[in-house]
């Protein structure tokens with residue numbers, strides 16, 4: 001197998017590719033190579049002299065060959081000369097490298113800072129003449145290409161080389177899930193420490209005003225988002241909504257619509273939803289409805305919001321009759337699951353999120369179940385304060401990525417939930433009824449955990465799965481600290497609420513159940529006796 005660079009760095013002359021690249025390599029204990037230095041070594045002369053003697057086309061040929069070799073045989077940080085990405089063969093090599101999971105970092109410095117640095121160094125044949133005018137002209141040509149050929153974009157304005165290197169490392173180590181498909185404007189879910197730093201890039205240059213919608217318990221994270229947004233030049237309206245389910249109401253949405261109207265939000269402005277799933281559901285709903293839809297980005301801060309609520313575009317509010325009864329399918333422009341936010345997450349809310357993680361394991365990715373089994377004890381004892389930098393962080397990052405991939409798979413071909421997407425509702429038919437009957441004092445993921453045991457019991461009654469698989473649901477979920485039984489209401493009340501589930505059609509109840517691990521089927525119109533028998537079995 002070819003040895004490939006940990007990261008490739010490109011950018012304009014003076015962007016700091018060599019300085020920052022060396023710092024990144026030093027911090028990661030990796031070797032560093034600079035394409036220009038390697039070329040000089042190869043041709044046995046300095047680049048300005050080579051340019052003068054042989055001209056630019058000959059130089060670009062040597063450069064492309066050297067880069068191609070390093071992309072296939074160097075395990076370190078590799079920085080490219082400013083003009084290298086303009087060569088078509090290098091562009092193809094970089095695309096192949098990205099295709100193998102490589103990270104091409106566009107180091108995007110403040111133009112003024114970069115020009116000063118580029119002039120200071122001297123010895124740059126591409127800047128002969130009026131150096132600043134040349135730099136600007138080249139920037140105009142190169143910036144779109146740099147965007148095109150890179151998959152990690154790092155703004156370094158105002159940062160020291162160490163600060164820029166730390167930012168590069170954070171962004172390179174983030175996991176990206178690309179969500180694409182029919183009727184979806186493609187977007188990325190970035191997972192990892194520092195993912196929120198992408199906020200300005202994802203929002204783009206068009207919005208002038210941003211409504212930053214969040215709850216009070218995540219204030220310190222919204223303070224960070226607000227600072228990033230202000231640095232990016234946006235006008236920020238800080239909108240604090242009631243915490244958890246009380247935030248998902250028409251009254252709250254109406255209050256925000258009034259504010260957006262008063263503050264002159266137009267179609268080109270945007271929303272950022274930051275917090276748990278309730279906050280991102282509400283923020284998405286406001287974005288979907290304001291002027292019939294404006295751009296929005298989710299910054300989930302709970303495990304459940306990271307793995308489920310923030311991705312896929314189900315936005316909505318509750319009504320007095322039930323959960324999520326009003327809403328729309330409206331996809332975000334990006335999702336930034338910044339794992340540093342998990343440091344403040346209470347243990348019980350982390351555990352709740354494992355309910356949706358386990359769901360994704362049951363319905364599609366059995367590796368998730370193995371990881372949960374293997375790390376059940378550590379996950380159950382999650383402590384936010386000791387989490388960052390611990391071995392558990394990698395385990396959780398892997399679980400988040402895998403769960404988001406399961407979500408992306410279902411959403412990509414069925415955004416509006418005509419069939420396949422309903423499988424993501426495993427455990428929710430009873431789960432939503434429990435939440436409602438418990439006046440939302442039961443957390444969503446806990447209710448879904450009981451709902452999955454219920455669905456497993458129902459599948460067993462229908463002869464679709466054996467008792468071992470039902471028992472496995474109970475043992476796995478309880479090993480994670482999740483509930484597996486419920487005694488809080490009558491069957492009649494539960495039945496009435498399950499009839500209001502969005503999967504129901506007319507008077508017919510519809511469920512999604514397993515027929516084996518990783519394989520879900522629809523169960524339409526089971527008899528009331530069977531539905532009741534399954535309910536009786538989860539009451540113990």
Ligand SMILES: NC(=O)c1ccc[n+]([C@@H]2O[C@H](COP(=O)([O-])OP(=O)(O)OC[C@H]3O[C@@H](n4cnc5c(N)ncnc54)[C@H](O)[C@@H]3O)[C@@H](O)[C@H]2O)c1
Nearest residue numbers: 217244276277278301302304305308309314341344345444
């Ligand atoms: N749209 C979807 O596809 C989808 C999917 C799953 C769930 N949901 C919805 O998501 C909601 C559940 O999400 P949830 O479990 O995140 O609940 P939540 O939004 O109620 O958040 C739980 C609590 O944790 C707090 N919190 C969140 N992040 C924190 C952090 N980093 N530090 C400290 N406190 C933090 C919140 O303020 C809240 O008090 C439900 O409304 C559910 O219906 C939606």
Ligand SMILES: O=C(O)C(=O)C[C@@H](O)[C@H](O)[C@H](O)COP(=O)(O)O
Nearest residue numbers: 308312314323324421424425428502
């Ligand atoms: O994305 C989906 O589709 C889901 O069903 C994901 C669920 O985990 C989530 O709880 C969702 O909010 C439930 O939606 P609902 O349509 O049943 O209200």
